[in-house]
Amino acid sequence: MTPALCGHIETNIMPLDFNKLDGLIPAVVQDATSQRVLMVGFMNEVAWQKTLETGFVTFFSRTRNKLWMKGESSGHKLVVREISTDCDDDTLLIQVDALGPGVCHAGYQSCFYRKLENGQWIESEKPTYDPSTTYGTTK
């Protein structure tokens, strides 16, 4: 599947405000077909540029403190189809085609697999793959 965005893109004509969260902005990832929200990650300017250059969603991992092209190890990459920003230029909404059975490292299609029911987080769907096979871990 060919990314819709690829190659060098001048980012100075589409400014984003990276100053509100220590150089990061949240990026909401939504399935371009089903409209399901799959995950939320954070980008710094380098991750944003990398996303534009490659056409694959690339975050800055806060826990690992480094760039993180989603799916680089699992193969479950996120192919960019459309990008929107919000009225304050400080958040991205990215429509994607998600490769593979799920984006969540816990084995689910979406990271939002638990719903609030009677005051508790309840798993509301079944896993779509076994993360221990994909990531070599049980989580």
Next chain:
Amino acid sequence: MTPALCGHIETNIMPLDFNKLDGLIPAVVQDATSQRVLMVGFMNEVAWQKTLETGFVTFFSRTRNKLWMKGESSGHKLVVREISTDCDDDTLLIQVDALGPGVCHAGYQSCFYRKLENGQWIESEKPTYDPSTTYGTTK
């Protein structure tokens, strides 16, 4: 329209991780019917509790440094229908019924009214209301 969630709810049985962003977590607001992503705001623990108690989405405004029930002045409140959290307990996805013609202070249905086209943010839809009437300002 009656909020789906209302009244006191014990939050200790559904922990969220407020430590990654200085006491805040991002909350993605999605239209429960159209599945359109309407906006992203931030909640602290008090805003989260207030959202649960009232059934109306309540954020912590970073610019005004105070609690902010969305729509309190405009009437464009967000009625909570369903809440999900992600695998890391550090992000919320809230399905809502949005009261009024739009959630965006700039006059649009969604804050994400600009798309990336040929390296520029292009307004991709028409405003749905006049914010100068609602907010008494031209923005």
